[in-house]
Amino acid sequence: MGNTATKFRKALINGDEVLAHHLYESNQQFRDALDPNCTYGESYQHNTPLHYAARHAMTRLLRAFLLSKDGNPNKRNMHNETSLHLLCMGPQILTSEGALQPRISRPYEDNQRRAECLQIVLAWTGAKLDHGEYERADISATDNKKNTCLHYAAASGMKTCVELLVQREADLFVENENRDTPCDCAEKQHHKELALCLESQMVFSLAPEAEGIEAEYAALDRRELYEGLRPQDLRRLKDMLIVETADMLHAPLFTAEALLRAHDWDREKLLEAWMTNAEECCQRSGVQMPNPPPSGCNAWDTLPSPRASRTNRSSLTSPDQISLMPTDEESSLCGICMSTTSVFEEPVDMPCGHDFCRGCWEGFLNLKIQQGEAHNIFCPAFDCYQLVPVEVIESVVSREMDKRYLQFDIKAFVENNPAIRWCPERGCERAVRLNTHGPGTSTSETLNFPLLRAPAVDCGKGHLFCWECKGEAHEPCDCETWKLWLQKVTEMRPEELAGVSEAYEDAANCLWLLSNAKPCANCKSPIQKNEGCNHMQCAKCKYDFCWICLEEWKKHSSSTGGYYRCTRYEVIQQVEEQSKEMTDEAEKKHKSFQELDRFMHYYTRFKNHEHSYQLEQRLLKTAKEKMEQLSRALSNREGGPPDTTFIEDAVLELLKTRRILKCSYPYGFFLEPKSTKKEIYELMQTDLEMVTEDLAQKVNRPYLRTPRHKIIRAACLVQQKRQEFLASVARGVAPNDSPEAPRRSFAGGTWDWEYLGFASPEEYAEFQYRRRRRQRRRGDMSSLRSNTSDPDDPSDSTSGTADSIRGFLKLFSMVSY
Template sequence: MSSDGENDEFMCEDEYDDDGFDQDEDMDDVDSTSEPDVYDALSPALEEAPQKKPYDVTWKVRTLQEIIDMQNKEIKKIQSLLEVPPSTAAILLRHFVWNSEKLQEQFWNDPNAALEEAGLSPPTSPSTRTHNLPPSPEKRSNRLLRPTSVSGSSRTRSQIRTEPFECPVCCMDFDTSAVEANTFAMGCGHRFCRNCWGEYLSGKVKGEGESAKIQCMERGCERVVREEVVGEIVTADILKRYHNLLNAAFVADSPNLRWCPHPNCEFIIECNQAPPRMLNQLVPTVECKCGHELCFGCGYGASHRPVLCRIVKMWEKKCADDSETANWLQANTKECTKCQSTIEKNGGCNHMTCKKCKWEFCWVCMGPWSEHGTSWYQCNRFDERSGIDARDTQAKSRASLERYLHYFNRWANHEHSAKLDADFYKKTEKKMEQMQNSGNLSWIEVQFAKQAVDAVIKARITLKWSYCMAFYLKRNNMTELFEDNQRDLERAVENLGYLLEQNIVDTDSIAKLRQNITNQAAYVQKRHDILMDDTLKGYLERRWEFSVDI
């Protein structure tokens, strides 16, 4: 067996020359134009149309093959620069998160440290020796790939292959004739049977979802398993999943790439204009070729404009947390039947007294306590706190909850209405057919109804997120203007929704309804653009002040 640190037992020098990574050099990717110290391999410039708005971003939809080509191009580049095998270049790049500049800097400063850090054997260790083929003249002086002398190696390739072997995992014995065919060891020299290697690698790939950083089976050995080793040992389905995991890791490591989150979509979005430091000023909405919008900043599977990504995350967490709070308050607080003050049952007895109006009542039926008699007053009680302090604390909590519910109810209402409007498409299509038959209109002429439904749904989604933003805004003049725009859009949407639900009476009503719907839909679009444009420009101008840190 070879103990070469740069190839494993079945590899030879010829395989390095035919590395399988050759790709056309004239790929459509170009050099990165992103800022320094950003993954240059993953940041090609995008040739897109000029931005329409200062808060918009440009993007490009990539296929999986394009992502694979991007990796292979960078691997080939590093292979040529560092004069290492392609598998070594791939492991180094994945370890340094595809930052080739950082990789080259550390490699040229200390090759041994860079290789060891990435899970490869250093060039001066015994595991870098090659026994299967003599070095070529041009590589004879390259100590990284072919060291001329090795010290400390006590076992040669022939010795290893002529000795019987017992697998340390399954304890299977192999005689001298079966060792070569049924066992395997990487450059680190730790040998196991191929069945154990197959189970180990399959478990790592299929069970744990690991790919780029699978290490040797030997405890404490940090040698990384090369891609060709996996391909030699595992089955075809495991190998396919292994490559899928490598591609997924490449996309995850790049700040300029993101998978489309929608089911059954395999496209990747590339955008180099939305770095994390800009997400307090931009809401980078992009559209995939599958027809769905998504936020490139946080990966949200739909547009959440005009709200910043951080606000969206806080809002969704608050909704998840405060929904339980609301349920608790509904179960543990009631209103006094006399003065409607909020009362919390913080004692075990059902005999309640309102501290504001002194009304005594039963917590169970809310009826007067005088009708129950003393026989009901036999419950164990909890220790009660000071009434005034408890009431003040509860009043503040209740006021905070009421404010949250004010915005949450409107947020949820528009979300629900948008879903209902989507179902309204079917009714609209029937109405469009009716208008065709009754008004002698063509299919193109009745498309105004569908376009109006599109405008309503789009506006409702924007209104939904506007209430999320309003919840976190500080009260000032800018907030007043924001709410004015919000109110105008909301009124326009409700008016358009009302028109879309009107019944068709006769031919004359069709013409009038068409005109009204067309005009109102245009007004909705105008109010939507005003709200969106003013809000998103406000981020760039830093006009908005929030009650939380963004």
């Protein structure tokens, strides 16, 4: 029997299923004595017969061990691997023993056999447990490397096995010691189709915390304070504004357009002037006061036709103008060229009544259009300021000239409208409209947060620019602060300041030595005096000298003051002057390096976010490709493929916030140091950075490994923090620091957190901890200042910011974003 057991073990280890099954079936005594759960000892990594049967996918032996011999697939070997781990290891997977298994000539058949074995193991039921359920194969078990059976199946590219494990709700998000999920393992082994399948399952996995995510995603504010406009959008916007104004004022379209143009296309401004004096408003705009519309007619039904007969022209003019109208005999004479017009020539009708031949009209209008004066063409008659209607221009000039007129007209509409600006990108014909009433295109919406002084806008083609200076987008910085930052970068030449931090530390150490020590009079080694008399001996060169005058101790006696005094006045004065000069020089150098180190702190973080922004811009292209891949992978899903636009929305939100973080450091650089405003600004900046980096980790991956609801919530949180940050900057971050005041004391000293406006002692403690951590990170020389400053000097107190912190936090809590 021993010989049979040895042969059986060797057959199992070598994967010879035929020989192993023959030995098992041919020897009844051996079969009855075999325990598939009994290990072969430490020499064989404590593997059992069941482990080897699973490792080599021996279907018949595996079924016999589990069904007839009470085999337990949850039994572990030396590496904490169960039978499921070994079963899901493909033939090219590196085993725990470090041996690479030989390649199987027919991998498809091997995968099918392993899938069949996996079904047998997953269908296994063991003993009844305490809670009443039967023991099942543990698909969540991890080995010493924290790999599950799904990790190995994915790395082996066994799609059928992966699908079986996913159906049994195997954990898709568990990470091994290399922080790889099963999807990452498939991607590293170049099983792209399987990685995409796992990715889709991970992204659209359902979890209890995903409840309500659709409402959150719908609430994601995709609106902006601006709107990119194409040329056709500009024409439509202009026409809509004219029609709405004409309907409101019961005026012809031409009159409404002239009134809007005279008031910078601001309807509110026009209505205010109209309500004050409508007749004067029309006169300043170069149009006549419109007649009241007939009952049941629209406002534009009163528009005069350019082809109206001369008998109907009197109905469009005032009685004074009727008396000045020329007779039929006079009307045949042109007022410019003084030639006689043919009675068959189509007349050019003007509301003012002045009549000229069509040739003169065409020449006059062509000249005005070529000069670019398309928006203010007045009647050519002397001392007449009546605007020429658009209908007249269109009926007189050629088609080509009419197109040029429309181009100039749109250009004038944009340039005279303070709420619309052209995109500065060369060759771009788009414009941007700033919605001063808040996000969205409806002017009925109210602004729920203040507008920055220099908001960043996008024309719709990805051309970002500053609304005020039309340069590079730089919110939250205003244009002046951004200009100062660029000048500072030019002056500092940061590429040449590689060792600033080390030089700053050296200067600080030098200043400390000069403030707290003196050099040996002989070897110049620094010496610190803690106690004792003025007789000093250098520990390095054994030189004896006086601590006060730094002269040899031989020159001192009782006549010079003894051991505790030195009366050598001239020498003492000289030493003090030299010491003061050295201290002043070291302090000046220290301050210079301190400013350089401070600049490098902000510049380094500014460049880091700029670099991250450039790298993450590529995600827009990959996000669209990822959306298409996920849609194809889930095309057979019940109910159709899911919505994948959340990926692009998350990337866009990441880019917006990254750009704001980049420009937030120049803004923080020019804030007053050690002020309450700056502390609160940096707290909000840190919070925004944390949520931004969290979102970046979720979306900046070749394969998404985060569920959809977590990506959406991360994007919503980033948007919320971004809007809060910008609103805070627009409001001024915090009120100005109050003047220094004595700290208010309370009985027992336990009410500090309440006095400062915090909700709880824990919140106050967290604020203090983060404040101290930032100070340590800056490397400020607070300990040096505390050693060299006067303790009685009230200017050293930092407790005066309590009132401003309290007032700001109370004000901040009342603001809704």
